[in-house]
Amino acid sequence: MSPILQLSGVSQRFGGLTALDNVDLAVEPGEVVGLIGPNGAGKTTLVNVVTGVYRGTGAITFDGQRIETLKPFQISRLGVARTYQVVQPFPEMTALQNVTAPAVFAHQGVTLAEAREKAAEALDFVGLGASADMRASALTLAGRKRLELAKSLAMEPKVLLLDEVNAGLNPAEIDVAVDLIRRIAARGVTIIIIEHLMKVVMNLCTRIVVLHHGAKIAEGTPGEITSDPRVIEAYLGNRYARHAAQRGGAGRGGAADV
Numbered sequence: 727m728s729p730i731l732q733l734s735g736v737s738q739r740f741g742g743l744t745a746l747d748n749v750d751l752a753v754e755p756g757e758v759v760g761l762i763g764p765n766g767a768g769k770t771t772l773v774n775v776v777t778g779v780y781r782g783t784g785a786i787t788f789d790g791q792r793i794e795t796l797k798p799f800q801i802s803r804l805g806v807a808r809t810y811q812v813v814q815p816f817p818e819m820t821a822l823q824n825v826t827a828p829a830v831f832a833h834q835g836v837t838l839a840e841a842r843e844k845a846a847e848a849l850d851f852v853g854l855g856a857s858a859d860m861r862a863s864a865l866t867l868a869g870r871k872r873l874e875l876a877k878s879l880a881m882e883p884k885v886l887l888l889d890e891v892n893a894g895l896n897p898a899e900i901d902v903a904v905d906l907i908r909r910i911a912a913r914g915v916t917i918i919i920i921e922h923l924m925k926v927v928m929n930l931c932t933r934i935v936v937l938h939h940g941a942k943i944a945e946g947t948p949g950e951i952t953s954d955p956r957v958i959e960a961y962l963g964n965r966y967a968r969h970a971a972q973r974g975g976a977g978r979g980g981a982a983d984v
């Protein structure tokens with residue numbers, strides 16, 4: 727199978743700072759890849775480069791097509807959607823209106839009625855069907871995070887980049903979000919997830935990629951990553967590694983949060 731998304735030698739500089747340093751990454755269709763690393767490691771920058779917000783150097787191929795020179799709207803119309811770390815819905819618009827906007831945008835030639843239908847379906851899928859007519863500002867943080875997911879799903883992406891969708895949620899809300907992400911993956915959407923909660927990463931991801939100072943320092947299965955000395959030193963810390971080892975390496979679902 728050929729990768730649905732491939733980065734070859736991708737770098738991004740901001741003045742004297744190298745935020746992404748010659749990163750190679752190949753993501754196969756249907757994978758759920760975790761992107762982890764310390765604050766400032768370059769995770770969000772990678773999402774911004776893939777989605778065309780920043781134009782770095784190197785090659786990016788999506789679904790057989792070079793995309794590194796395309797504009798963000800062109801990349802999203804090809805089938806790459808992303809969520810933002812800080813969710814920013816239109817507060818005075820209803821949940822349905824918020825999701826209808828990207829549905830119109832992503833599907834050229836779609837009628838408003840068709841876009842509304844796609845939006846309603848996406849809201850149902852994330853469990854916000856009953857809140858469709860509620861103003862976005864009236865939703866809880868967990869609700870706004872689900873709205874953000876519905877907005878990307880309404881674009882019917884092939885690849886979805888999730889940037890800390892669980893930040894600020896309580897444990898019960900995180901369980902719901904993890905289940906939702908799993909259901910999105912089951913629909914065949916390839917997912918790259920930036921996540922600081924290792925329990926979530928271990929539960930969801932088939933493969934983990936670790937960034938540090940903009941460079942990829944490791945990639946592998948959850949078990950390989952949690953026992954990798956470079957990852958322990960740069961990010962996980964010895965306390966986490968001991969917990970993971972006691973729980974059998976990968977520590978699925980039972981690993982300590984970082």
Ligand SMILES: Nc1ncnc2c1ncn2[C@@H]1O[C@H](COP(=O)(O)OP(=O)(O)OP(=O)(O)O)[C@@H](O)[C@H]1O
Binds near residue numbers: 740743764767769
């Ligand atoms: N637009 C920008 N201009 C200048 N520097 C930037 C810009 N965007 C990011 N950076 C810098 O690039 C580096 C990587 O930032 P990035 O946000 O990608 O890290 P991150 O791994 O997502 O961190 P976090 O986990 O804290 O979200 C940081 O040093 C950051 O300050």
